[in-house]
Amino acid sequence: MTRCGARKAGGRQWMDRENRIPTRMGDGEMVHMTRSEIRADLEAGTAAAARRAKVPPLTEEELEHLLDIYGSPARFTGVDIGTEVVLSYDGSGMKTIASRRQDLQIYEQWFGADTIELHHVDYSFKPVKAIVPFEAQEMHEVLLRVVAPVQYGAQPNLGLYSRPDGPVPNWAELLPLGRIAEARAAQEEAIPMAVKDMVYVCESMYEAGADGVDFDTSAAAGDADFLATLQAVEEVRRRCPEMGIEVGMSGEFVLGMHGEVEHDGVRLAGLWPREQMKLVARAGATIFGPVVNVNAGKSCAWNIARACTIVKPCAEEATIPIHMNVGMGVGAVCMTKYPPVDAVSRASRACVDILKVDGL
Amino acid sequence: MTRGMRLPQAKAHVADKLGVSPPDLSDPVIMNEVREKLGFGRITTFEISHPTQPVAIEAKFNIADVLGVPVNSVRRFAARTAKGGSST
Secondary structure (H helix, E strand, O other): OOOOOOOOOOOOOEOOOOEEEEEEEEEOOOOEEOOEEEEEHHHHHHHHHHHOOOOOOOOHHHHHHHHHHHHHOOOOOOOOOOOOOOOOOOOOOOOOOHHHHHHHHHHHHOOOOOOOOEEEOOOOOHHHHHHHHHHHHHHHHHHHHHOOOEEEEEEOOOOHOOOOOOOOOOOOHHHHHOHHHHHHHHHHHHHHHHHHHHHHHHHHHHHHOOOOOOEOOOOOOOHHHHHHHHHHHHHHHHOOOEEEEEEEEEEOOOOOOOOOHHHHHHHEEOOOOHHHHHHHHHHHOOOEOOHHHHOOOOOOOHHHHHHHHHHHHHHHHHOEEOOOEOOOOOOOOOOOOOOOOHHHHHHOOOOOOOOOEEOO | OOOOOOOHHHHHHHHHHHOOOOOHEEEEEHHHHHHHOOOOOOOOOOOOOOOOOOOHHHHHHHHHHHOOOOOOHHHHHHHHHOOOOOOO
16 A cells, blocks of 8 residues: 555565555545555455454455445546435535525535435534524424425434533443443433433424434434434324434444343344344334444545445345435545545445445 | 335335336436426526426425325425415
């Protein structure tokens, strides 16, 4: 691999037999690798995922296809004509250019977004609770001005219910002290508070006319966070039968910050995307967004092989649409503020071609 | 997004309702004509204006009607503006 200039070994410059192809590392750095090196990274990525998530590795045919995608020097790549998927967006409409309303119109009219998402910059349900009338009014106004379906997005963010931001003891402080029972009790105390806030916000948006809600970055605070999300989804489905409900994850693996909480008889700690999807679908969600985190020290080729391997069983068994998270630091897109289009388009195409996802 | 329908089934449903093939749904040339004909709303700029055609919430009434799917904002609009009117 050449990061800059010619490759050297032992102070002696090599004469490469293969052409070097510009490609990316997980941190966004442009490097030059041979087709053989890219192939080796793809094999290592799928092997690492198979070992870690206990799922089958990608097939020879799938690895060859990924090699075609990542072994190309093209700036941009795309799916075959006719196999386009739905692009749902978190983070659209946040006064990037103009007002939130105008930003959403720009996403629809200029960017061709298939769905758009209103949200508050704080992006968690708890702070939104206090300003719901204003947010719902904005949703109402937006819906009059756009054609694309509009979601309201926010994070469950169970951590906000612990001190100093919330009323319950901080389990992240208790756990390192070995006060496990207290840490678990604190999380259990926070769950109903979070559920109540999420249901309140979602129902308010539904009454304003929203097409859907997006529980974004779910399980960020671990298994209790995921449980709160699932309970909220069940209640929102009961109260808002025609509402679209998207659950996007925060990581590939549900962290066991509590370790014992269950939903529907399933222990949540340690769940991988396939099992996450099953619970999310059973709870009543209509879209699931799996996440696979990026290893910034590995190439994008390594990361895409790993991501596809982990999510493939989920996509194959899905009963609801799968919208893979493909963005900064997830889904084999570089961990950088300005993801290069070469990396984004390769990851997007790979997810569609290999996983047959319904959207991104 | 409200039906939980996977993409191949969703594309087939919409294409059938619109009288096109599933690949046509992502063809901007074909869909520009389809959207104009059915009043689904199109991109508007200073240079490309169609002031007599449906936009925004107006277009969503037509989409809900043609696709046969309930659209929350359309139902709310109907209820808030003309009770007893269309509740598509």
